[in-house]
Amino acid sequence: MANNRTFTMIKPEAVAKGYTGAILDRMVQGGFRIVAMKKTQLSKAEAGTFYEVHAERPFYGELVDYMSSGPIVAAILEKDNAVTDFRTLIGSTDPTEAAEGTIRKDFAESKAQNAVHGSDSDENAQIEGSYFFSGREMY
Numbered sequence: 001m002a003n004n005r006t007f008t009m010i011k012p013e014a015v016a017k018g019y020t021g022a023i024l025d026r027m028v029q030g031g032f033r034i035v036a037m038k039k040t041q042l043s044k045a046e047a048g049t050f051y052e053v054h055a056e057r058p059f060y061g062e063l064v065d066y067m068s069s070g071p072i073v074a075a076i077l078e079k080d081n082a083v084t085d086f087r088t089l090i091g092s093t094d095p096t097e098a099a100e101g102t103i104r105k106d107f108a109e110s111k112a113q114n115a116v117h118g119s120d121s122d123e124n125a126q127i128e129g130s131y132f133f134s135g136r137e138m139y
């Protein structure tokens with residue numbers, strides 16, 4: 001079961017631009033079922049914790065400021081091979097390198113403001129999903 005779920009966020013710039021519906025449609029059309037979903041906003045401290053693995057990277061401060069700058073839409077998604085297939089659906093971190101038809105190619109602003117988050121492993125999908133959602137928010 002674990003390898004059939006991933007965690008995503010529609011990031012602040014994409015929500016602000018009104019892309020939420022179109023991006024969710026890509027996910028559903030891509031074969032992902034929405035298990036849990038909410039609109040919320042991360043505090044700076046919460047964004048700092050979420051991206052703690054990047055704390056030593058030069059862009060960490062910018063990333064934390066950006067991810068706490070406005071509302072996001074967080075969701076848990078289900079599909080066979082969810083983590084890998086979702087990374088394919090969203091495309092490369094830098095939208096200029098993302099494949100045609102991917103979410104980042106079509107909706108991202110830049111490498112920093114790249115429209116969506118996708119978990120990079122089953123373990124992180126579990127940790128990230130349970131950071132945002134309790135068991136009774138997953139269906």
Ligand code: IDP
Nearest residue numbers: 054059062063092093111112113114117118120
């Ligand atoms: P990913 O989101 O494709 O997994 P990561 O390397 O895990 O990419 O980086 C996390 C997030 O940090 C990215 O989605 C992006 O928002 C931001 N980021 C990554 N690399 C850079 C960079 O070189 N400059 C600015 N922001 C970056």
Ligand code: MG
Nearest residue numbers: 117118119120
């Ligand atoms: Mg990552």
